[in-house]
Every structure is written in C-alpha cells, then in structure tokens.
Amino acid sequence: MSHMGLNMKNVPGLVFVYAVFTLHIAAYSAEIMRSSIDAVAPGEKEAAKSLGMTEFQSYVRIILPQAFTMSIPPLTNLVIGMLKGTALIFNVGVVDMMRKADLMGGNSQRYLELFVDATIIYGIFNYHRVPLGADCLKNVLPLRARKRNAF
Secondary structure: OHHHOOOOOOOOHHHHHHHHHHHHHHHHHHHHHHHHHHHOOHHHHHHHHHOOOOHHHHHHHHHHHHHHHHHHHHHHHHHHHHHHHHHHHHHHOOOOHHHHHHHHHHHHOOHHHHHHHHHHHHHHHHHHHHHHHHHHHHHHHHHHHHHHHHO
C-alpha cells in the first residue's frame, strides 16, 4: 500500500481484524442466503406467479421467509465458527483470549488452569449461541405454519 501513498504502519491491528472479519462474514452470509433462496422449490415460485403475484411480492411473501428459515442453522454455525476464528487474530498483533492465557501462563507457569479457564469461557459463549439459534428456528417455524393456514 505504500506505493499508493498510504502509510499502514500507524493503523492499529484491530482495524484490520474488523475489516477481515466483516468481509469474511459478509461473503459467507451472502452465500448462505443465496443457497437458501435457490433451495426453495421451483413450484413455490410458479405457484406465486399463477396467483398473479409480481416477482417482488413472491419474494417478500413466499421465497424469502422460507429461505430465512432454511438459513438459520448455517448462520448459527457461521457465528460460532467466527468466535473460534478469533484465535487467529494474534497474527496481526492483537492478543485474543487464548494468547493472553498463554502469556499469563509463561509468567506463572500455570498453563493448565489458564487454558481450562479460557476453554470454559469459549464454551459458555458457544453454549448460549446454539440454543439461541434453535430458539430462533423454533419461533420462526410456527409463524410460517400460521401464515400458511391464514389463506
């Protein structure tokens, strides 16, 4: 970047971490949503067209709600994977929880306790995210069933 006149030496590593995680999550989320939209049966689209719905109406009322329901489990996995991926940020000079445990273990020579503590904290973070995704899916599915029966 220096050949373009940009001095990146003064930019904190955390800015790069945010940029990389944002681009990574955006790309994977877009792919998950694209595949979820493609997974909606073609008959659903044809049925909406036969009812006289415009393309926008069929996407808003039929295709996107089904695609959202199908995308909840992979999006939950993506969030959990992102949390686990934060262990790689020490490569740009940002200290994450596992690296901090390693550094503290070097001072006290008590690696086991510190790594167990860090593992428990990661487990607590992930333990609360999995039921959150399941609850979201559980709450969305009955809404879809009620909407179908309303017509």
